[in-house]
Amino acid sequence: MENAKLGEIAWLDLTVEDAPAIRDFYKSVVGWTAQEVNMGEYSDFSMISSETNNPAGGICHARGPNAELPAMWLPYFLVADVEAAVAQVKANGGSLYTEIKSMGSDKFAVIKDPAGAACALYEKG
Structure with a gap:
């Protein structure tokens, strides 16, 4: 990782x-x-x-x-641009558990895909 x-x-x-x-x-x-x-x-x-x-x-x-x-194991998938990835989540039938958050210079958002599975999208700052 x-x-x-x-x-x-x-x-x-x-x-x-x-x-x-x-x-x-x-x-x-x-x-x-x-x-x-x-x-x-x-x-x-x-x-x-x-x-x-x-x-x-x-x-x-x-x-x-x-x-x-x-309560669940939550994978954080590395993306180049979390804002663009979140826009694609919304455009493709997914939704957000959280808005985009910052952790130092890194950014992430927890999403729900169209099947209901959760993961996080993570942009390294």
Whole structure:
């Protein structure tokens, strides 16, 4: 995921009510370790591969920027221009779970495709 190319999965998040319990579940089941990601009043978690020592995905609280997201693994697909991609979502029968959001110089939006499946479109800044 670190060297994702356009159209590939650039990140993977899981948003849940009890992030510490689910963090511990995946630590036990998959063998990941966790690094805290300070979100201000709470911490989310970057899950680290034991083999590569690289981030494998995130486990997030259903709060703050993730408050409106359902509990599910959410792939972030890398796009060149998130605004143009969101326009295509709307033009092709999809809809938005979130408006376009900024995270530093990066931008993303969580979408729902015409079949109802969710994913995020991610533009690296």
